[in-house]
Amino acid sequence: MTTTHLVYLNGDFVPAHEAKISIFDAAVMLGDMVTESTRTFAHRPFKLEQHVDRLYKSLKVTRINPGLTPAEMTELSLRVLDANLPKVTPEMDVWLVHNISRGLSVAGADPTIQRSPATVIIHTAPMVLTDWARFYTEGCHAVTPASRAAPPEALDPRIKNRSRMAYTLAEMEVKLVDPQAQGILLDIYGNVAENKGGNFFIVSEGVLKTPPTRNALAGISRSTVLELAEQLRIPAQIIDFQPYDIYTADEAFFTSTPYCIMPATRFNGLPVGDGAVGPVTKALLQAWSDLVGVDIVAQAQSQLSMTR
Amino acid sequence: MTTTHLVYLNGDFVPAHEAKISIFDAAVMLGDMVTESTRTFAHRPFKLEQHVDRLYKSLKVTRINPGLTPAEMTELSLRVLDANLPKVTPEMDVWLVHNISRGLSVAGADPTIQRSPATVIIHTAPMVLTDWARFYTEGCHAVTPASRAAPPEALDPRIKNRSRMAYTLAEMEVKLVDPQAQGILLDIYGNVAENKGGNFFIVSEGVLKTPPTRNALAGISRSTVLELAEQLRIPAQIIDFQPYDIYTADEAFFTSTPYCIMPATRFNGLPVGDGAVGPVTKALLQAWSDLVGVDIVAQAQSQLSMTR
Amino acid sequence: MTTTHLVYLNGDFVPAHEAKISIFDAAVMLGDMVTESTRTFAHRPFKLEQHVDRLYKSLKVTRINPGLTPAEMTELSLRVLDANLPKVTPEMDVWLVHNISRGLSVAGADPTIQRSPATVIIHTAPMVLTDWARFYTEGCHAVTPASRAAPPEALDPRIKNRSRMAYTLAEMEVKLVDPQAQGILLDIYGNVAENKGGNFFIVSEGVLKTPPTRNALAGISRSTVLELAEQLRIPAQIIDFQPYDIYTADEAFFTSTPYCIMPATRFNGLPVGDGAVGPVTKALLQAWSDLVGVDIVAQAQSQLSMTR
Amino acid sequence: MTTTHLVYLNGDFVPAHEAKISIFDAAVMLGDMVTESTRTFAHRPFKLEQHVDRLYKSLKVTRINPGLTPAEMTELSLRVLDANLPKVTPEMDVWLVHNISRGLSVAGADPTIQRSPATVIIHTAPMVLTDWARFYTEGCHAVTPASRAAPPEALDPRIKNRSRMAYTLAEMEVKLVDPQAQGILLDIYGNVAENKGGNFFIVSEGVLKTPPTRNALAGISRSTVLELAEQLRIPAQIIDFQPYDIYTADEAFFTSTPYCIMPATRFNGLPVGDGAVGPVTKALLQAWSDLVGVDIVAQAQSQLSMTR
Amino acid sequence: MTTTHLVYLNGDFVPAHEAKISIFDAAVMLGDMVTESTRTFAHRPFKLEQHVDRLYKSLKVTRINPGLTPAEMTELSLRVLDANLPKVTPEMDVWLVHNISRGLSVAGADPTIQRSPATVIIHTAPMVLTDWARFYTEGCHAVTPASRAAPPEALDPRIKNRSRMAYTLAEMEVKLVDPQAQGILLDIYGNVAENKGGNFFIVSEGVLKTPPTRNALAGISRSTVLELAEQLRIPAQIIDFQPYDIYTADEAFFTSTPYCIMPATRFNGLPVGDGAVGPVTKALLQAWSDLVGVDIVAQAQSQLSMTR
Amino acid sequence: MTTTHLVYLNGDFVPAHEAKISIFDAAVMLGDMVTESTRTFAHRPFKLEQHVDRLYKSLKVTRINPGLTPAEMTELSLRVLDANLPKVTPEMDVWLVHNISRGLSVAGADPTIQRSPATVIIHTAPMVLTDWARFYTEGCHAVTPASRAAPPEALDPRIKNRSRMAYTLAEMEVKLVDPQAQGILLDIYGNVAENKGGNFFIVSEGVLKTPPTRNALAGISRSTVLELAEQLRIPAQIIDFQPYDIYTADEAFFTSTPYCIMPATRFNGLPVGDGAVGPVTKALLQAWSDLVGVDIVAQAQSQLSMTR
Secondary structure, rough: OOOOOOEOOOOOEHHHHHHHOOOOOOHHHOOEEEEEEEEOOOOOOOOOOHHHHHHHHHHHHOOOOOOOOOOHHHHHHHHHHHHHHHHHHOOOOOEEEEEEEOOEEOOOOOOOOOOOOEEEEEEEEEEEOHHOOOHHHEEEEEOOOOOOOOOOOOOOOOOOOOOHHHHHHHHHHHHHHHOOEEOOEOOOOOOOOOOOOOOEEEEOOOOOEEOOOOOOOOOOOHHHHHHHHOOOOOEEEEEOHHHHHHOOOOOEEEEEEEOOOEEEEEEOOEEOOOOOOHHHHHHHHHHHHHHHHHOOOHHHHHHHHHHH | OOOOOOOEEEEEEEEEHHOOOEOHHHHHHOOOEEEEEEEEOOOOOOHHHHHHHHHHHHHHHHHHOOOOOOOHHHHHHHHHHHHHHOOOOOOEEEEEEEEEOOOEOOOOOOOOOOOOEEEEEEEEOOOOOOHHHHHHHEEEEOOOOEEEEEEOOOOOOOOOEOOOHHHHHHHHHHHHHHHEEOEEOOOOOEEEEEOOEEHHHHHHHHEEEOOOOOOOOOOOOHHHHHHHHHOOOOEEEEOOOOHHHHHHHEEEEEEEEEOOOEEEEEEEEEOOOOOOOOOHHHHHHHHHHHOOOOOOOHHHHHHHHHHH | OOOEEEEOOOOOEEEHHEEEEEEHHHHHHHOOOOEEEEEEOOEOOOHHHHHHHHHHHHHHHHOOOOOOOHHHHHHHHHHHHHHHHHOOOOOOEEEEEEEEOOOOOOOOOOOOOOOOOOOEEEEEEOOOEEEEEEHHHHHHEEEEEOOOOOOOOOOOOOOOOOHHHHHHHHHHHHHHOOOEEOOOOEOOOOOOEEEEOEEEEEEEEEEEEOOOOOOOOOOOOHHHHHHHHHHOOEEEEOOOOHHHHHHOOOOOOEEOOOOOEEEEEEEOOOOOOOOOOHHHHOOOOHHHHHHHHOOOOHHHHHHHHHOO | OOOOOOEEOOEEEEEEEHHHEEOEEEHHHHHEEEEEEEEEEEOOOHHHHHHHHHOOOHHHHHHHOOOOOEEEEEEEEHHHHHHHHHHHOOOOOEEEEEEOOEEEOOOOOOOOHHHHOOEEEEEEEEEEOHHHHHHHHOEEEOOOOOOOOOOOOOOOOOOEEOOHHHHHHHHHHHHHHOOOOOEOOOOOOEEEEEEEEEEEEEOOOOOOEEOOOOOOOOOOOHHHHHHHHHHOOOOOEEEOHHHHHHHHOOEEEEEEEEEEEEEEEOOEEOOOOOOOHHHHHHHHHHHHHOOOOOOOOHHHHHHHHHHO | OOOOEEEOOOOEEHHHHOOOEOOOEEHHHOOOOOEEEEEEOEEEEHHHHHHHHHHHHHHHHHHHOOOOOHHHHHHHHHHHHHHHHHOOOOOEEEEEEEEEOOOOOOOOOOOOOOOOOEEEEEEEOOOHHHHHHEEHHEEEEEEOOOOOOOOOOOOOOOOOOOOOOEEEHHHHHHHHHOOOOOOEOOOOOEEEEEOOOOOEEEEEEEEEEOOOOOOOOOOOHHHHHHHHOOOOOOOEEEEEOOOOHHHOOOEEEEEEOOEEEEEEEEEOEEEOOOOOOHHHHHHHHHHHHHHHHOOHHHHHHHHHHOOO | OOOEEEEEEEEEEEEEHHOOEEEEEEEHOOOOOOEEEEEEEEEEEEOOHHHHHHHHHHHHOOOOOOOHHHHHHHHHHHHHHHHHHOOOOOOOOOOEEEEEEEEEOOOOOOOOOOOOOOOOEEEEOOOOOHHHOOHHHHHHHHHOOOOEEEOOOOOOOOOOEEEOOOHHHHHHHHHOOOOOOOOOOOOEOOOOOOEOOEEEEEEEEEEEEEOOOOOOOOOOHHHHHHHHHHHOOOOEEEOOOOHHHHHHHOOEEEOOOOOOEEEEEEEEEEEOOOOOOHHHHHHHHHHHHHHHOHHHHHHHHHHHHHHH
8 A cells, every 4th residue: 555645636646746747837937826725634624615715716816717616626625535545544634735727838928818727736745743743832933024925916915826935035034033933924014914824813911813814814724713712702803913912912823724723932032921822822722623623732742752 | 850849857858748847846836936038049048147147146035056056057058958949940049948946845844944956947949929029010008907016025026036926917907908918017106117027118308217126127138228228329217217107208118038129109098109119119129139130020020920 | 948957156046057167266276176966866865964064074174164154055055956956857866066166266375365255066967877777787897997096195085075187097097998897996005995986895705895984985875885784784894905805705886976886796807706786785775775765776777768 | 458368268268257167177077187387588488398298298198188289289378478468567477377178077977088178278367476576585484294295106296287185285284384384295205295386406515406206296497497407517416305305405495487496495494504595596596587588586576566 | 308309210219300320321322211101190109000011011022121020110119109209299199200221331232132230210200280281171282293103113102112202303393383282193104193192082973083003102091091981881993093084073182191181172273173172071081080089180270270 | 540531411521430411311201312423543533523514413403402513512522532532542442422412301391492401422432343343354244124214204314313212123133133143224115224323335246335315324434435435436326225135246334433344244144245255345444444544454353352
């Protein structure tokens, strides 16, 4: 039995290491690809329908015709999972990633005319959490780079896309401060925006706060936290805030598909609150674990112990 | 004899239709690739050294290690040309394109550590000019989209990179006005910035004007025009201007590698100057043709007549 | 019996075609005039008191002394209606427009000193709805121009005034995309602002959203929709949003005095929702018809059938 | 002999007090009118050709069809002067003002279709300079209001137009500081822009500076000063500057058609330089007087003495 | 018995006129000092705990180590009050001011290393209210300067600090309009921000509104008003607004430690509402008096009568 | 013989350790103090006249009355030098610092009325260069913080003042990257502005570039470099540039009074040019040494060797 995952690529299922696309694909030539990333919990896909729905919003706004209906996309996604989940242990979950480009790129051509079928890729990969595992208990170090998030009039962050050079460069500035730090981009007005691949929350005097989606991906992990907060009767606000609010917050955390909730206990070298993971963060993590039937923290930490 | 071009791809020369990269390449997953595009004139590469120099600036700022020295990159480029120029007729010139990504992408990893060799692609393709040929005599229609260029604090336009989703979406807005129109992006302050793949110039009362590189790629075609203007004693200014200046200019044109200089004779539905290609534009085109020993306009138009 | 409407002009009632003002009036020389536009439904003025109240806010902020109390202005308005309503059929309603300028303009003079009595104009005109009639069922095409709304630090959009050159020029850019399109101005930060003569709403997942008045006239039609939404228990938010929100909305519409609610079923060439007029829009239109005792859609469509 | 000036109005010559336009004209309803103001010196028009040229730029950008060629407009302008100059004494000069609107306004209509002939007005009026006369020797008080100039992405200040409400309101803020003060608008970034009807210059360490036209009308008086400076070998820069530069300048002045050059000797309550009209300002005024064969200062002051 | 107040200064209690710090202190050399100002009511400190809490937020964000715990700071504050309250009459209350600098400044040194103990100053002074007393009944004149508040990306206004040059210069512009005026700074986007030492509120159609803390100190007087409003069931919004909202408000007032609530009855020369102190303002002032057991207005006015 | 320097403080000469000011001084309470810093070379003051001239510009714009004429200020400055230069060895030079505050601060008072004499401080101190000495040969590490320079509409950087909290906090962010790093503030538009106490230059393809003073102090060291460049026939531009320009420059350096020119050989972790101090930088340093008759580098390095 092989553990190589199979990738859905334009109608075929191919082993991951053989999954390749033309160097003339619009994804390569123009970063012209939209994307979704979800994961499984206990081998069940998480909010797959919402991810597919958001994928079709990105496709619509970018005017890419994927050549598949949402139902077909969902069906294919489940087939990719079926093909690959048996390859991982019950303790290990997987990413489920959609990448859809505009197909082959033709130099100088009118982009409104899609000259070839879209490139449709659906792949899975083991959900390796070792990089983040210790942050569940220690918290990570959040840092603001000098570069800023592009404003929505240039490119709306809600279009989940693969033209991410700006995010990569900003994250490199963050690593200059601390190679383990996680970046928090500010927008061009100095408001807190988002992480290169996630959203950001603070807790101040019992109230949960996260920036509006003008500046940030409308993350499904973000909305999961807002739903859990409502269940737990934690008041929540979608509101612009600034670095001062993080410096003086009681708790802070990132949200993203792989780690769900990642506590941040330092910000630009100063402790957030008392420097420990706080009770609201813990309660939300616990509620998420309950929701999906997987102890999120334990899962990550067990990977860590295995790699030691 | 085959006409399939050979592509340099990570140490090998492979036929273009077989040139593929992993779906996990940073170019695909993150648009994390820098690029250059030059062309030949009469089968001689144009300013190859300057393109390689700019490529290494992009590599430096993005902290990608290409694994090759500039001299090696130049040498490889010439080998790619040598391999492919015999496949095209003497009348046809070719693109010479460099694409260098950070190599394989690993989810969530520190981008400052390049975990695998860079992906290095050098390819050629026939310089098909039919889309632009008629614009040399008629001029094109320049249009400003509602979307704006990202500011340099988000991503400096001088890093010639493949995260170009924003440019593609803006160009689609332009095509809503006129499917043949060519876009002129404004920056977020309302100044004229650049085209999705070129620079923009106007001529007003005998003075040539182009925006500073705060808002625009430092195009090699752009600097060629500035050099030619100096030879022709046409005064030139690098200066911010706004749509009003285009509406009231005497002449206007785009510059880019494939077409060199593309006259624009309409702007947002109104004629530029008297609506015909102007004398300064023609003089610059002629000077460029003289410089490279190729009649640029004739070359394009001969392609057009062949395709009719 | 003549059908020529009588205009109140500085104390006199004159036939519309004879209603003229000096070429030296501040309205002509400086666009220095505030205004209101309401209409009748079944020959009854709609929210006249609110319009007069807002008119006096505009007069206050622009420091124009109209020489009349709000009560006198209301009284005169009713007299203008009385003079003209008999001239139209029961099926036809009328505009009721107030235009008040600072009086005669003197070159270079201190504008805080009003050197002559204000010019006070109150006029009516048949409410011709043929341009908009088909949009009630088909919806219109909403388009964003490249030009942007002036920020309130230059001129607050809530001062309802006649210096509207910027709106006219932006609307012309919109017509380049589609001669039937209706413009949606963005503000200089890329947020949705307003139409040249109306407000804009979207419906997303059951929630009605419209921008705050930082960017938009505090329209009385806008507040009527918000009141009707409350009656119909449709949740509503006054919130900044961006083009992405319109692309991905379920419904969208404009509001303004003549048409009340104008559905928008396309946005920059893409369908809004499923491309048909949506249920929330229809419910609000019906509630408005109920409120005023006139079937708004039927009234417009009957005009259309008459003109065919 | 009457002293009433005759106005050219849509083909007719009518006495000024009878020159009226419909209350439904686009000038009245929408501020939709472009304009020029020049003057005579010793009864000869000043740079009429340049004014007509700029007028046609404004007409082009606003897409108003005046129904007259530039040559016809010039010819009519001279006829208006011929009709009225005999009515003033040789010592008195006159304004020559062009106002061109889009014609009758129709509610809700597509502004790209001009539904009626343009309204063309050319009028003269005695050049009364008494308000400014004492400023030639004392200098005026320049003050910055809190309101800001609209950015060119909203309305380019080089379109000389009659939608001037924002300028009027800003000037009123200035008069709160000093009823005799003259306003200097800042742009939305804090740079010095322009006066409501003129341009602004400073002299610092012998160098003349005025803002670029991004923020300001491309005034013909402004370009006259730049030409005179070149003749007098005074170095000049077109450059952004801020209030600090005015506070610390040696000299400052406004330029505009009626007064040509108006020295400013106070700025926000502080003296500019030593608080007296400076040598560069005086030299430029003298050169302008020489250019036009009229002692500009003496002309204004003689009016003042007559009115005492 | 002396009436000289004793100042706590770095461990000692010294008479106010002898309380001096080195000219090399970071407060002097760099404005590098954070601060709090509270007051007593009937000789009892008002919300001292909240002020100390905010002081420690400012200390944290500025990375100044005060060398004292919050409890020690509170204890010292009470000792300063005990030492000085006997020196004032029962009718007179006192300021209680904390000023903490980073200690001695060393040229060019790394500011993250505090090279000497912090300078800790706690002082009191009689609460002289004569400058504001008449405003309780007449209201003050609020004026917007041309200068703008620094954005939070430069310096967050919530860090209560002594680098206040910008506030002083803006207030001077305000005094050009009216020597008795009180300034309202706008932010760089044209929104109402704050006063040089206080917050600003309006009342419109029964709703209390104050800007968010992006633009303004998170004033403890501000939060007191919001608490009192909740008690009085006056609806309140934390929301961005612009000068138009003040011009058209029914009531307006400032809040700050010394005067608590200062009605503003004029704005840029125009009356706010009917130009008299309004009922909501009065109700809030009364509620505050009730809260602290001191008739705030009477206290101020009694001082005024004494000084006449 | 004592080595304690004497400080001029409000008319007296007092030993530095006894030089103190009231805790109620406007410098302490409001950061309301302007300043100058020059130094001696070989015990001769450098450009003292220019520093006094700029000091009086700052005093004018801040409306502080120093109570001394420029000539008196210069005379006092020379007396302070005379009193203290004998206390240092011939090899050691001194700072000469002016600090002028508005005098005693009164709570809530009108700042336009200076209620007490200005506080005038003139002090010297040995020019200790050990912190910078090694940078002359190695170059320093330049880093951009996330915080931004305040725009001139908030506080013009050319007013050399002591409200420097924002600079201190930004420099602390820089030290997070590298405790030895020197900060380069960006302005709020992403352009390079200035260092907390100096200006910044790059050399690109032989051209020297430094930002305009919109964003930066008009440094006297900066203008010295521009003068030296003219002497050495090095072309120079005053022009906005961005981080990309620094990353791709050949050389870079800071200028400030103590160190004159400080080479920067790294920028945000990457080498500038080849990572060594470049020839233009060296030539300018040599020319400055020649100008003042002191080997600047040798002076600093000799201090370093002494402290080892």
